Amino acid sequence: MMFRKLAVPILVLALVGGCSRRGELVTGGISAVRSACPSVAVAAQTGDITLFDPVTSRDASAIDVTATLTNVRSTCAEGPTEIVTTVTFDVLARRTRTDAARSVTLPYYVAVLRGGSQVTAKRVGNVAVQFAAGEGRAQTSGQVTSSVNTAAATLPEAVRERLTRRRRPGDEDAAVDPLADPEIRAQVLNSTFETIVGFQLTADQLKYNATR
Structure with a gap:
C-alpha cells in the first residue's frame, strides 16, 4: 500500500468504514455507554523521534534533535450520514546546537484501525x-480530521x-455475557475503531526507540 506524503500539517481522511453508533449495554442493572467516536492515542514506539548528526551514528554525542508528540486531543461531531473527528497534538522539540535559527521538518502519520x-x-x-537563534527548545502543533460513514x-x-436487551434474574441467559458469543464479539470488534498518531519513523528509528 502506498501513502501520499502531504506538505501541509492538516490532513483529511475519507473513510469507507468507521465506528458504531452510540449504544447502551445493559447487564444486571449496570449500563455502559459505547461512544460512536473512535478512541485516539499515540501508537507505541512512535511518540518520539531522534535525529543524529552524522545520520549513521547512534552515539549520544551525535544526537542532533529530539522531539516528542504529546497532548493528543480530539473532538467528535456525530451526524446522520457521517461522524467527523478532529484530532490535535503538540510536538515538543529540543536541539543540541543552538547558535543559529533553524527550521526542522518532522514527518508524522495518522491511521485509523478497525x-x-x-x-x-x-x-x-x-x-x-x-x-529561534540561541534557543534549544521549540514547540509546534498539528491537526487532522477524519470523516466516517x-x-x-x-x-x-x-x-x-442482543447487546442492549435488559436481562432479569431468572432469565435463562441472565448470567450469560452476549459478548461470549464469538459471532457477536466479532461484530462488535468489527465496528470498533481507533485513530492513532505518531512520528513516521524509519526502520532504524523504530529499532532505536525500542532498544534505547
Missing part, C-alpha cells in the same frame, strides 16, 4: 519546528438487540 489491527486509512504529513459502521439490528 478491530484493533486492520488499517482502513493512513496519511503521512509534516510539521515544521522553528528554533455512519451507515457503514452501524451494527446489525439483531446484534444491537
Whole structure:
C-alpha cells in the first residue's frame, strides 16, 4: 500500500468504514455507554523521534534533535450520514546546537484501525519546528480530521438487540455475557475503531526507540 506524503500539517481522511453508533449495554442493572467516536492515542514506539548528526551514528554525542508528540486531543461531531473527528497534538522539540535559527521538518502519520489491527486509512504529513537563534527548545502543533460513514459502521439490528436487551434474574441467559458469543464479539470488534498518531519513523528509528 502506498501513502501520499502531504506538505501541509492538516490532513483529511475519507473513510469507507468507521465506528458504531452510540449504544447502551445493559447487564444486571449496570449500563455502559459505547461512544460512536473512535478512541485516539499515540501508537507505541512512535511518540518520539531522534535525529543524529552524522545520520549513521547512534552515539549520544551525535544526537542532533529530539522531539516528542504529546497532548493528543480530539473532538467528535456525530451526524446522520457521517461522524467527523478532529484530532490535535503538540510536538515538543529540543536541539543540541543552538547558535543559529533553524527550521526542522518532522514527518508524522495518522491511521485509523478497525478491530484493533486492520488499517482502513493512513496519511503521512509534516510539521515544521522553528528554533529561534540561541534557543534549544521549540514547540509546534498539528491537526487532522477524519470523516466516517455512519451507515457503514452501524451494527446489525439483531446484534444491537442482543447487546442492549435488559436481562432479569431468572432469565435463562441472565448470567450469560452476549459478548461470549464469538459471532457477536466479532461484530462488535468489527465496528470498533481507533485513530492513532505518531512520528513516521524509519526502520532504524523504530529499532532505536525500542532498544534505547
